[in-house]
Amino acid sequence: MVSISAIITAAGKSSRMINDQKERNIPSLNKLILPIDSKGKTIIELTIENILNIEIDECIVVVSHDDCEITEALYNINDDRLKIVHNGAVTCELSESLYNGIKNSKSEFIFSIAGDQPTISAETYNNMVNKMLNSENPKKTISILRRNDIGLLKTAKGLGMPFIANREELLKYLKNQDDNLNPILRKMHRDGFTFYGIKEKDKFELLNINNHEDYQLFLEFINTKSAYF
Template structure:
């Protein structure tokens, strides 16, 4: 099974900015905050690159210059960076743009603010898709509630593994968050497999400054 990774790193950073302003902190994009001697985004990229993927695409948008300047590792040919144009678009559009730049049959979809999701968990998601009976009508996803065969897509988001072409059909002409789209896919009869996290920190995205502090302790 050929699989590419799409890492979305194109958001407005609005919640983090508000938190930093309220704390009289220097305003920095959350993706370039320090994390394990790297940045948040670099940690996410590195964990993703170590998984069983064939290529990696990072989708930038807002603050793309700031993010690129902060990345100390240029990744040579291991990562391809693309920039949304226009940049003021929703997560679904960023993901669609990333999917448009890969040739694999399947995509591991990750957000840049998920540095705690381990390579081991990414590989569990990939392995499930590799072994399931009908991978083109299936999605493996980091669970938020139950594990195994899921009976609902409520509350779900990234990371997940999905068939590229089929996912693009649902994302095309949408400009939304992922959960409403995942619910549509589930309603159309796709099988969802919930993957158990390695630890509780894997379930936390860095949206607010307190999220960041809880993960760097």
């Protein structure tokens, strides 16, 4: 039986969102703990709930050791598969956070997900898993949410999370790296990994929540797509 761990990176400082909030004279909050409904559910909680709706063995959330508010939000999720891993340093690049999470995982395959990706559905996650598992060589295959092309990809340019890949292969490429993920994915593509771009269920699955305007678009989306969740 295939084992899958989800690693959700949630250690960023949300600088663009907080700067935008300050310019608008609204309370400054890390984007991951912004509310999405009247009950106070947060962006990070919905991101986690969506991945927990598919068959995975564990969900590891990587936080900075000073992110008390994010950690507190995770206590609202009652699922034995959820684990919290703390980075050793306050400031870490994305590759370091992901590597730290993967080191603490136990599965053969890793779903790499950003904490600010609450619009991605269980259906899309399952499509990514199935494409990888049905490939000729799952160990050397990366199934990733497309940015441009769909299907077999000729380049990894512009790609990022979410994606699913083999745990041991990811550890090799992430070790001792201090960078964003795209340069690492491009290197894996040059080294012969097969990349498949998976089509989104809805255009909002491609939304990056970086500033207040993005957040407002996201709120409009969930208010009109309540059945989606």
